[in-house]
Amino acid sequence: MSDPKVKKAKKHNILLIAGAALTLAVLLFTFVGAFYTPRDPDAMNAAEKLLPPTLNHLFGTDKFGRDIFSRVMKGTLSTVSTALLTVLAGGGVGILAGAVTGYFGGKADAVLTRLGDTVTAFPAVLTALLVVSLLGPGGWQVAIALAVAFIPSFMRVSRVSFAGQRRLPYVISARLQGASHAGVMLRHILPNTLPSLLPALTIGFSNAVLAEAGMSYLGIGVTPPDASLGYMLSEAQGMLALAPWYAVSCGAVLLAAVLGVGLLGEGLKDA
Amino acid sequence: MLEIKDLRIRFYTRERDAVGGINLTVNDGEILGLVGESGSGKTVTAMAIGGLLDRAACDVSGQILLDGTDLLTLDSARFRKVRGKTLGVVFQDPSAALDPLMKAGRQAEEALLIHTSMTKKERKAAVLQAFAAVELRDPERVYDSYPHELSGGMQQRVMIAAALVTDPSLILLDEPTTALDAGVQAEILALLKRLNAEKRISMLLISHDLSVVRRACRRVAVMQRGRIVEEGEAEALFSSPAHPYTKRLLEAIPLSRLRR
Ligand SMILES: Nc1ncnc2c1ncn2[C@@H]1O[C@H](COP(=O)(O)OP(=O)(O)OP(=O)(O)O)[C@@H](O)[C@H]1O
Ligand SMILES: [Mg+2]
Numbered sequence: 426m427s428d429p430k431v432k433k434a435k436k437h438n439i440l441l442i443a444g445a446a447l448t449l450a451v452l453l454f455t456f457v458g459a460f461y462t463p464r465d466p467d468a469m470n471a472a473e474k475l476l477p478p479t480l481n482h483l484f485g486t487d488k489f490g491r492d493i494f495s496r497v498m499k500g501t502l503s504t505v506s507t508a509l510l511t512v513l514a515g516g517g518v519g520i521l522a523g524a525v526t527g528y529f530g531g532k533a534d535a536v537l538t539r540l541g542d543t544v545t546a547f548p549a550v551l552t553a554l555l556v557v558s559l560l561g562p563g564g565w566q567v568a569i570a571l572a573v574a575f576i577p578s579f580m581r582v583s584r585v586s587f588a589g590q591r592r593l594p595y596v597i598s599a600r601l602q603g604a605s606h607a608g609v610m611l612r613h614i615l616p617n618t619l620p621s622l623l624p625a626l627t628i629g630f631s632n633a634v635l636a637e638a639g640m641s642y643l644g645i646g647v648t649p650p651d652a653s654l655g656y657m658l659s660e661a662q663g664m665l666a667l668a669p670w671y672a673v674s675c676g677a678v679l680l681a682a683v684l685g686v687g688l689l690g691e692g693l694k695d696a
Numbered sequence: 697m698l699e700i701k702d703l704r705i706r707f708y709t710r711e712r713d714a715v716g717g718i719n720l721t722v723n724d725g726e727i728l729g730l731v732g733e734s735g736s737g738k739t740v741t742a743m744a745i746g747g748l749l750d751r752a753a754c755d756v757s758g759q760i761l762l763d764g765t766d767l768l769t770l771d772s773a774r775f776r777k778v779r780g781k782t783l784g785v786v787f788q789d790p791s792a793a794l795d796p797l798m799k800a801g802r803q804a805e806e807a808l809l810i811h812t813s814m815t816k817k818e819r820k821a822a823v824l825q826a827f828a829a830v831e832l833r834d835p836e837r838v839y840d841s842y843p844h845e846l847s848g849g850m851q852q853r854v855m856i857a858a859a860l861v862t863d864p865s866l867i868l869l870d871e872p873t874t875a876l877d878a879g880v881q882a883e884i885l886a887l888l889k890r891l892n893a894e895k896r897i898s899m900l901l902i903s904h905d906l907s908v909v910r911r912a913c914r915r916v917a918v919m920q921r922g923r924i925v926e927e928g929e930a931e932a933l934f935s936s937p938a939h940p941y942t943k944r945l946l947e948a949i950p951l952s953r954l955r956r
Contacts, residue, residue, distance in 0.1 A: 531752070593792065594787055594789060594792040594793040595792060595793055595794055595795045595796070597748060597787075597793075598785070598787065598793045598794070598795075598855070598858075599795065599806065600748065600779070601746055601748070601779050601783075601785040602779065602780055602806045602807040602810065602858065603776045603777065603779045603780025603781070603807055603810050603811055604776075604806060604810055605776065605810075608810065612798075613795050613798070616795075616797045616798075617795070617796065617797055
């Protein structure tokens with residue numbers, strides 16, 4: 426059967442499965458890295474400098490003799506937790522603000538939407554830079570900065586969804602059964618807007634991973650002894666000719682995280 | 697029971713009053729029919745009774761007395777209680793009025809969840825009883841079904857059950873059968889009559905279709921452009937309409953359906 430609908434459904438299924446698999450792999454890698462790394466990621470070893478990948482050092486070693494696999498594990502933990510915190514804080518505040526303004530409309534809606542548009546007028550990274558310069562560098566500071574920069578985009582998606590649903594008969598019915606505004610928003614509208622909110626969250630995660638990497642790469646993200654994948658990439662650049670496997674492994678994990686979550690979002694959109 | 701006195705509703709965006717000072721009474725245990733063509737103000741009247749008008753967008757005056765309490769003077773918290781207990785409401789399109797992601801049973805028990813301290817078990821028992829009362833076959837299965845798994849007629853029965861479950865004294869029905877096909881329409885009307893007779897629940901049945909109202913109601917009010925132009929016993933009104941507008945409404949019904 427070559428029903429176009431069936432074909433489309435199949436394609437989304439593949440995206441969903443591939444995305445879920447990649448995301449799961451990255452999350453597993455992150456989770457394990459939180460409790461166990463094969464070596465101490467910061468321990469230098471003059472005897473094992475610049476070794477290419479072997480069974481002993483899966484991703485090789487850098488010019489200080491540090492085990493890159495262990496370092497990448499640590500970097501992934503830092504990057505993923507920063508991105509998760511960004512999505513949690515930015516998504517939480519943004520979705521809540523968008524829900525309230527979209528559902529109630531009125532003056533608060535006008536003011537907050539204007540405010541959001543103003544923030545959006547600056548590139549997210551610039552906004553994040555501004556916040557970091559106020560908070561100082563560091564892992565959670567970067568997460569907060571990115572969260573602030575991302576709030577308007579989450580707010581917009583959620584505002585549109587809530588504004589579109591609030592006049593629908595099923596919402597009015599729920600009100601007629603005596604449900605409060607909060608009850609209606611939480612029990613009825615939120616589940617019905619998830620299909621549009623979830624992709625926004627996954628895109629937000631991907632953007633957060635990339636933005637954090639960019640900021641750390643530029644030296645305005647995490648500070649040593651902390652190290653994220655972006656920070657490591659800038660380290661790896663300094664020894665690109667001597668230990669190309671360092672940059673490649675950081676890049677590969679970054680790519681896996683962004684691609685996996687991105688595919689997951691695409692797949693969820695029509696699931 | 698329900699007494700509407702000089703209800704006047706004007707939307708700020710419109711010149712003409714949507715409802716221009718109507719008086720309407722639903723007596724204890726009766727089904728009052730409210731008919732009128734599209735745009736005559738039937739739904740706006742129902743929305744006012746249900747407390748769903750956006751007070752920032754329109755001006756409402758007059759009184760809506762439900763068992764002696766003026767609904768228009770209630771604050772929103774007390775209105776919620778009235779909505780959940782004394783007043784049930786059923787809309788035209790049941791497929792849109794049900795939350796697509798929530799099982800029918802959970803939706804039907806929402807008012808109980810909000811307004812009573814019943815346990816989960818007690819709520820389910822009450823809902824199953826209401827499902828049986830509206831003649832849903834296999835209530836257990838319906839309880840665990842999502843709206844899209846039910847037919848239009850079953851969905852509307854779920855809505856009626858949801859309105860019944862709190863033992864209200866008045867149910868508002870705004871075009872409850874318009875979205876359903878003729879056979880199902882007749883079943884639902886018969887069901888409403890039976891519920892009215894057995895449980896003595898008062899109903900306000902709104903429809904643009906005189907034949908629907910004729911089958912279910914003894915008393916009918918005719919609405920045109922925001923006003924009640926004629927009111928009286930259904931049979932008298934049908935055999936000798938006094939107002940030209942009522943005559944026109946009558947003429948709009950195909951003969952075959954009048955004879956039924
Ligand atoms: N939110 C609103 N803002 C402005 N005008 C409105 C609003 N809602 C209803 N109206 C107007 O009020 C009048 C009455 O509308 P209403 O929906 O009550 O008609 P109805 O009798 O229910 O018609 P129908 O048979 O089509 O359902 C119409 O002229 C309509 O345009
Ligand atoms: Mg109407």
